[in-house]
Amino acid sequence: MTPQQQEKDNSRNSKLIYLPGTDCVLKPQASLSAFTSYRVGGAAEWYVAPRNLAALQASIDYAKENNLPVTILGAGSNLLVSDHGIPGLVIATRHLRFKHFDPETGLLTVAAGESIPNLAWEAAGLGWQGLEWSVGIPGTVGGAVVMNAGAHNSCIADMLVSAQVLLPDGKVETLTPSELGYSYRTSLLQNLNAAGQSQAQRIVTQATFQLQPGADPEQVVANTKQHKQHRLSTQPYNYPSCGSVFRNPKPYSAGWLIEQSGLKGYQIGGAQVAQLHANFIVNRGGAKANDIFCLIRHIQHEVQERWSICLEPEVKMLGEFQAAC
């Protein structure tokens, strides 16, 4: 089911709550599997996808008034949602859309819900350099800013000028990369508790990137295509996944450690260590979130036994998972 079909389906036969003064609707027990790139996971107790800042604020106010924990969902491309779902209110940023390319300054200002690959293609078509490397990262702007998404020796922190963030008290703050404490695939926006919810929820609403306009569009499109082609030939884009499951424990690559542990192709239920790239777990069809979770634990155990290295998941796990597999 596509995310659009899932949104329609979630609206049927359900007790909807309309937030006054907005076009915002809260849906109960909304399935999240179509909203994650793994295509697994249970339902959000409540789900909302605001279209502007006022509706986002109203959603947060509703959660506060009703004592609901809040979870932010971008494109769900770095998430493993439990089969038991997520308690509280899931706020999806997918409809927060806006973009402005300023040819005078080379600044690209975009809302949190814009798609990174779409921006990479659009910038390339205009002859703007800077986003070619990101074309294979299927997330949103907000997710990329939070995760410090990166590839091919570039990352979001290198090009971010500022991020607009909605604070828990409703204030909007503009933060610079140094204030976001960036390092390899992390930022200070990732302070999650054990249930995977941000403790002091700060929501990225918009970001400004410095790009370089004025290049030959054909050349930038060709470079972007080359990056995409490289990804397609080295990573398994043909099955649902979350990209790299583990952070690279420098100086090793997680994929190499997993491969050397003989785990390529290892499968639990519908979840398999990809043959093409051992740091990917793919959903071969019908996987449960718990299959993926147990495979993560198995890989960690095997790599720990063999290399005495603790692999740290890059994927964010949301909701409850069973302690033993």
Ligand SMILES: Cc1cc2nc3c(=O)[nH]c(=O)nc-3n(C[C@H](O)[C@H](O)[C@H](O)COP(=O)(O)OP(=O)(O)OC[C@H]3O[C@@H](n4cnc5c(N)ncnc54)[C@H](O)[C@@H]3O)c2cc1C
């Ligand atoms: C095939 C594939 C390839 C991938 N390749 C790469 C790669 O090369 N490099 C890389 O870095 N990643 C890669 N990823 C992982 C993923 O795409 C990135 O981590 C991406 O930045 C996540 O963005 P998202 O919008 O999907 O965030 P989500 O997965 O929805 O969320 C990730 C985290 O960010 C939080 N979050 C999301 N949006 C906001 C917001 N607006 N405000 C506050 N918190 C927010 C969520 O609560 C969650 O904690 C890949 C994934 C796939 C499926």
